[in-house]
Amino acid sequence: MKNKERDCHLFSFHEAQSDNSDKQNSQHQPTAYYSPMTRRKVLKQALHYNPFKKKVRSKMSNSPSSFADSVKKLLTDALNKNQYLRRLELQQVKDMVECMYERTYQQGEYVVTQGEAGNHLFVLAEGKLDVFQHNKLLTSITVWTTFGELAILYNCTRTASVRAVNKVRTWALDREVFQNVMRRTAETRHEQYRNFLRRSAPRYAPATVKVTQTTEAHKAPQIINTLHKGEYFGEKALISDDVRSANIVADENGVECLGKDVTFALKVIKKKHVVDNRQEEHIHSERKILAEARSPFVVKLYRTFRDDKYVYMLLEACLGGEIWSLLRDRGSFDDATARFCVGCVTEAFDYLHRKGVLYRDLKPENLMLDTEGYIKLVDFGFAKKIRCGQKTWTFCGTPEYVAPEIILNKGHNFSVDFWSLGILVFELLTGSPPFSGSDQMMTYTFILKGIEKMDFPKKITKRPEDLIRKLCRRNPSERLGNLKNGITDIKKHRWFNGFNWEGLKARTLVSPLKRNVTGPTDHGYFDSYPPDEDNPPDELSGWDMDF
Known part of the structure; x- marks a missing residue:
């Protein structure tokens, strides 16, 4: 739940305690996917990158299309x-090659500089390059080798410098071009599937649905509305299953209710940070x-506020603390404890997905306990509403928890939440996620290799292993x-045999x-x-007028 620019403070009428630590990258050094001797002791850092929406030229003037097929x-x-x-x-690879363009560098010139933002992938075509980290030589790059690939996923900071030993020639690919290639391919395939289903779907005669209602004045059902194709009904069943037996009405002057000794959590977000990282849309989405x-498994938002430096979210305080800490x-949870945790998250996902909300940032840091020991999902900064059948292309999430389709930029939907649920089961039972490398690219490589052939630690028994896979x-x-x-x-999976789902929902x-x-x-806790201590500058652009 903690994040450098999105602090959360607990406060009551009597005392206050701040909570604003940085999320840090987890530094594992496993030789395989998973090291049972390594327990995660630091918070995981979430990543975010919005895909480019502007149109990008499909070919460069000095692209390989103007050269021999051998270069391609x-x-x-x-x-x-x-x-x-x-x-x-x-x-996709063919389209990428068509969009690459030539760049040359002189001896001693830097192709990539450590600490700077990256935006290009490179292929070395001629010459020699040395790779340095903190001025220490790590390795050399040979011709027709790809480097800098992490930069086309999201706007990352370069982790090493690459310097020309002699005059070199490279081929480069811009991130925005790569994003457009991947998105165009996925949208084309999706449209092909939709067209196929349209041709295959059974045909029905045009019809309408009548909505009737019986009242004390009219015993016979009275028509109150007529629904046509594309309209919906029964939506209130998704929100609540109870029937209100009384009305509570405020008078014309308004009513204010005060509680005694109630603690809230105040989420404080620096407006300048939001604007610098183009996250205005995400903050508005989180608020909405x-x-x-309206779910017992999702943290409640009471009100929002703003001033010149910050926006604030007044939230339900979960005094049981974080699952992560x-x-x-403890090091790990037993089966019964992990099952209860996963049950709460499953109910949260069930509710959110029915409302069309994709969560995208599941991890122990974002699971909080209330006073009864029930889990609530918090931090909806990456959550997004999507329609059924729709995909989204934003690269976001925590590296150890992102699904393959996010890494490959194929577009994703609700299924990424189920992937992260499997990762959560693994981490709750072992203390560490299944995919963790010495750097983000290594972690992504492990994720893309998959979990199918991975050996599980003995403490994960057959049933949870089957669920995870x-x-x-x-x-x-x-x-x-x-x-x-x-x-x-x-x-209904075997791991949940005998689990009281109705008791969980009824608390x-x-x-x-x-x-x-x-x-x-x-x-x-x-x-x-x-x-x-950082005092951010005023941010007066007005993007937060609704807060």
Whole structure:
């Protein structure tokens, strides 16, 4: 839940405690996908990148199309040798080659500089390049080798410098061009599938649906509306299953209700940081989604505020603390505890997906406990509303939890939440996620290799292992939760045999994570962090007028 520019503070009428630590990258050094001796002790850093929406030229004036086919083949072979790019489709690689352009560098000139923002992938065509990190020589790059591929995924910072040993010639690909190639391919295929289904779908005669209502004055049903093709009904059943027995009406002057000894969480977001990172749309989306949410498994948003430097979200305080810190202290959870956690998250996803909300940032850091030990999903900065059948292309999430289709920029939908659910099961039972490398690119490489042939640690028994493997299928259409029966398949999995789903939803099930909270001002389950001394500049563009 913690993030450098999105701090969250607990406060009551009597005392306050801040919580504003940085999210840090997890620094594992495994020789395989998973190291059972390594326990994650630091918070994971989430990533975000919005795809370019502007139109980009499909070919450059000095692109390979104006050169011999042999150059195109060498570029194609170079891309296909790359551990990440070789998983792309042949047509996608071909389109990328057509959009690459030539760049030359003189001896001693830097192609890539450590610490600077990256925006290009390169293929070395002629000459020699040395790779440095903190002025220490790491390796050399030979001709027809690809480098800098992480930069085409999102606007990352270069982790090393690349310097020309002699005069070199490279071929470059811009990130925005790559994003457009991937998006165009996915949209074309999606439209082909839709056209096929339209041709295959049974035809029905045009019809309407009449809506009737019976009242005390009219015993016979009275027509009150007529629905036509494309209109919907029954939407209130998605929000609540209870019937209101009384009305509470404020008078014309308005009413204000005050509670005594109530603690809230105040999320503080620096406006300048939001604008600098072009996250205005995400903050508005988070506010709207949380304001509309009515689920016991999703944190409540009460109000929002703003001033010249910050926007604020007044949230429900989850005084039981974070699942992440509890997992850190225990090392791992037993089956029953992990099952309860996953059950709460599954119910949250069931509610959100029915509302058309894609979450995209599941991890223990974003799971909070209330006073009864029930889990609530928090931090909706990456959540997004999408329509059924729609895909989105934003590169976001935490590296250890992102699904293959996000890495490959194929477009994604609700199925990425089911992938992350499988990763969560693994981490709860072992203390570490299954895919973790010494850097982000290594982590992505492990994810793309898949979980199918991976050896699980002995502490994960057969049933949760089967659930994890079915949730983490590389093909989204084969993932549990994304099949014909939807999320019901997850609830009926053998690992949940005997689990009281009705008791969970009714909150009558005793939580194995319930902690002793002495009162509404007991903040003892939160780590202490130094206050943020940074005083951001005023941001007066007005993007937050609705707050």
